[in-house]
Amino acid sequence: MRSVSLSDVVCTIQGKNAVNGISLNIKPGEIICFLGPSGCGKTTSLRLIGGIVTPNNGEISIDDEIVSSASFQVPPEDRHIGFLFQDFALFPHLSVMQNVLFGLNIQKHEDADARAGRMLALTGVSHLAERYPDTLSGGEQQRVALARAIAPAPGLVLMDEPFSNLDPPLRADMRRLTVSLLRGEHSDISPATGIIVTHDAVDAMYMADKIAVMSGGQIVQFDKPDQIYENPASPLVVKLLGASNEWAGAVNNGVFSTPIGDFQLDNSVASARLMIRPYHLKPGGGENSFTARLSSLRNHGNTQALDVLLSDGTIWEVVGNDFIENGLQIGDEVKFQINPEDVMLFTD
Numbered sequence: 001m002r003s004v005s006l007s008d009v010v011c012t013i014q015g016k017n018a019v020n021g022i023s024l025n026i027k028p029g030e031i032i033c034f035l036g037p038s039g040c041g042k043t044t045s046l047r048l049i050g051g052i053v054t055p056n057n058g059e060i061s062i063d064d065e066i067v068s069s070a071s072f073q074v075p076p077e078d079r080h081i082g083f084l085f086q087d088f089a090l091f092p093h094l095s096v097m098q099n100v101l102f103g104l105n106i107q108k109h110e111d112a113d114a115r116a117g118r119m120l121a122l123t124g125v126s127h128l129a130e131r132y133p134d135t136l137s138g139g140e141q142q143r144v145a146l147a148r149a150i151a152p153a154p155g156l157v158l159m160d161e162p163f164s165n166l167d168p169p170l171r172a173d174m175r176r177l178t179v180s181l182l183r184g185e186h187s188d189i190s191p192a193t194g195i196i197v198t199h200d201a202v203d204a205m206y207m208a209d210k211i212a213v214m215s216g217g218q219i220v221q222f223d224k225p226d227q228i229y230e231n232p233a234s235p236l237v238v239k240l241l242g243a244s245n246e247w248a249g250a251v252n253n254g255v256f257s258t259p260i261g262d263f264q265l266d267n268s269v270a271s272a273r274l275m276i277r278p279y280h281l282k283p284g285g286g287e288n289s290f291t292a293r294l295s296s297l298r299n300h301g302n303t304q305a306l307d308v309l310l311s312d313g314t315i316w317e318v319v320g321n322d323f324i325e326n327g328l329q330i331g332d333e334v335k336f337q338i339n340p341e342d343v344m345l346f347t348d
């Protein structure tokens with residue numbers, strides 16, 4: 001298991017800072033997910049760590065040895081990293097077995113055949129050993145790519161959207177498998193530090209010890225998933241982690257008056273934004289409640305969703321599972337309860 005550290009790393013591509021001064025310390029054995037909207041610099045950060053692109057400024061170290069700076073670059077093949085990148089697709093002219101053997105043979109691994117066989121078994125593709133990549137489904141190819149990345153026991157594995165082409169049940173399987181392999185939960189497979197790029201919050205929440213949320217080439221929050229979920233640093237982080245309702249407006253003399261009630265803020269604040277998750281709004285009266293009119297009701301099977309009109313015409317979503325059973329109907333005026341702890345307030 002290897003440590004990775006980035007210090008004030010900048011990477012300019014075609015005159016634009018794709019990565020704009022990121023610093024990060026990743027401990028041996030940690031699984032880190034880079035999460036962020038499209039174009040925020042996740043893939044470039046991973047490519048910098050892999051040595052595929054060179055920083056214009058700053059330093060990258062692996063196990064306390066500098067591997068990248070503006071003037072010095074250890075080539076990717078000398079970093080002994082496992083890659084699972086779209087650009088490093090399976091070799092089309094090699095069978096599945098030969099693909100997994102590739103890295104093992106470079107390392108002159110003693111029991112390469114046995115180890116490749118074991119990796120194929122663990123990733124559930126032993127029966128495809130003699131097949132060629134173009135005869136495999138997307139999901140099968142991703143399993144083989146995972147086996148190939150981890151087979152040489154690299155101690156550090158970089159993955160760029162490793163489950164991008166998988167449907168939800170297969171994605172959940174692959175998440176579990178990836179974490180168990182990185183954690184070394186299988187005998188004779190050494191644990192590894194994992195750095196994974198994803199734009200899927202569920203992937204990140206499930207797999208990561210820590211999530212690095214990126215925006216505009218910078219890391220805007222780096223913390224444990226539950227911390228990020230409970231204390232998001234900005235509206236962007238709230239949105240990345242799941243659906244949310246919001247309302248923004250002026251603050252007058254420290255009072256933020258919203259359709260769901262008044263909130264006391266600092267006197268110096270001029271404007272604010274309130275956010276709340278759809279499933280945190282529950283029908284019911286009482287102290288912290290507000291009234292809204294139901295404008296639509298959708299049944300998604302295991303959940304039901306309401307669109308509700310606030311007093312100023314703003315539409316919010318409410319998610320639950322018993323609205324229909326409780327007789328709610330479009331046009332009804334309904335009271336909704338809020339727990340003040342679920343309200344996220346951001347000042348501009």
Ligand SMILES: Nc1ncnc2c1ncn2[C@@H]1O[C@H](COP(=O)(O)OP(=O)(O)OP(=O)(O)O)[C@@H](O)[C@H]1O
Binds near residue numbers: 014017036042
């Ligand atoms: N080869 C390139 N040529 C020009 N611009 C590039 C290149 N690679 C990246 N960029 C730009 O750098 C920025 C960061 O790109 P990057 O691929 O790192 O983002 P990302 O967060 O991984 O996005 P996505 O989730 O869409 O893959 C983007 O604005 C992108 O357009």
